Amino acid sequence: MSEPRPIHLIIITGMSGAGKTVAIQSLEDLGYFCVDNLPPILIPKFVELMVQSGGKINKVALVVDLRGREFFEALSESLQLLEQSDRIHSQILFLDADDQTLVRRYKETRRRHPLSSESSPMEGIIAERKLLEELKGKATQIIDTSSLKPSELKEKIISRFSDMNKDRISINMMSFGFKYGIPIDADLIFDVRFLPNPHYIETLRPKTGLDGSVYDYVMKWDETKEFLSKLVDLIQYLIPKYQKEGKSQLVIGIGCTGGKHRSVALTEFITNVLKSDWHVNVNHRDIMKDR
Numbered sequence: 001m002s003e004p005r006p007i008h009l010i011i012i013t014g015m016s017g018a019g020k021t022v023a024i025q026s027l028e029d030l031g032y033f034c035v036d037n038l039p040p041i042l043i044p045k046f047v048e049l050m051v052q053s054g055g056k057i058n059k060v061a062l063v064v065d066l067r068g069r070e071f072f073e074a075l076s077e078s079l080q081l082l083e084q085s086d087r088i089h090s091q092i093l094f095l096d097a098d099d100q101t102l103v104r105r106y107k108e109t110r111r112r113h114p115l116s117s118e119s120s121p122m123e124g125i126i127a128e129r130k131l132l133e134e135l136k137g138k139a140t141q142i143i144d145t146s147s148l149k150p151s152e153l154k155e156k157i158i159s160r161f162s163d164m165n166k167d168r169i170s171i172n173m174m175s176f177g178f179k180y181g182i183p184i185d186a187d188l189i190f191d192v193r194f195l196p197n198p199h200y201i202e203t204l205r206p207k208t209g210l211d212g213s214v215y216d217y218v219m220k221w222d223e224t225k226e227f228l229s230k231l232v233d234l235i236q237y238l239i240p241k242y243q244k245e246g247k248s249q250l251v252i253g254i255g256c257t258g259g260k261h262r263s264v265a266l267t268e269f270i271t272n273v274l275k276s277d278w279h280v281n282v283n284h285r286d287i288m289k290d291r
């Protein structure tokens with residue numbers, strides 16, 4: 001008699017206005033059985049029904065947010081029960097966005113924040129962020145939706161969870177500029193601002209790290225070669241460790257000042273090294289920001 005199939009459970013939570021509706025719709029398109037706004041106190045009972053389904057329900061996504069805040073404190077206890085189950089493979093997907101983006105979204109939709117007074121969505125956002133701080137620390141995946149269109153968020157969700165049943169971990173390489181903010185969904189961040197900057201070379205300034213002349217300039221320095229040798233060795237050491245821990249996605253951020261030259265070139269180099277052994281996606285977040 002074959003062993004029962006594992007049940008994959010994704011709990012979607014995060015800041016109000018950060019895109020939970022888009023996330024659950026995306027997972028529904030991937031074949032997940034989705035329940036919106038399930039009170040956390042009911043999660044153990046729901047899981048029991050999943051187990052009793054005899055394998056008919058093995059991919060489930062639940063949205064838990066502050067519309068059910070009277071039950072929210074029960075979530076921690078429910079998560080502990082999930083961790084004790086051999087059948088349930090659970091993940092917490094936390095959706096976030098910066099305060100300015102959340103305020104703008106509330107103003108555009110003319111909705112009232114569930115924790116704010118009639119006048120100020122900002123006070124609700126501050127209260128909610130404080131309330132969710134501990135839960136965010138427990139999240140297995142964090143996605144910052146500040147600069148994402150709904151279609152881009154859907155694409156990111158599908159990319160992260162479509163191969164969830166596979167053993168192979170997926171690596172997401174991201175270049176970024178520190179002056180535009182640190183990506184909050186990165187698992188590892190490396191600062192390369194100590195390397196010689198092509199920005200100060202007049203002929204290279206308008207180009208990017210994808211251009212051969214900029215790439216060659218960044219790569220020609222001994223300190224770049226030494227740094228990449230050590231960094232690639234570290235990343236290749238860490239990936240199997242994260243995979244053993246159960247991660248299906250690893251987001252690695254490489255940052256320089258503007259996210260246009262050094263970080264782009266190094267991200268391309270590391271991507272080319274890793275893709276022979278791993279599935280690697282690449283995203284140059286800020287490469288066109290100054291245009």
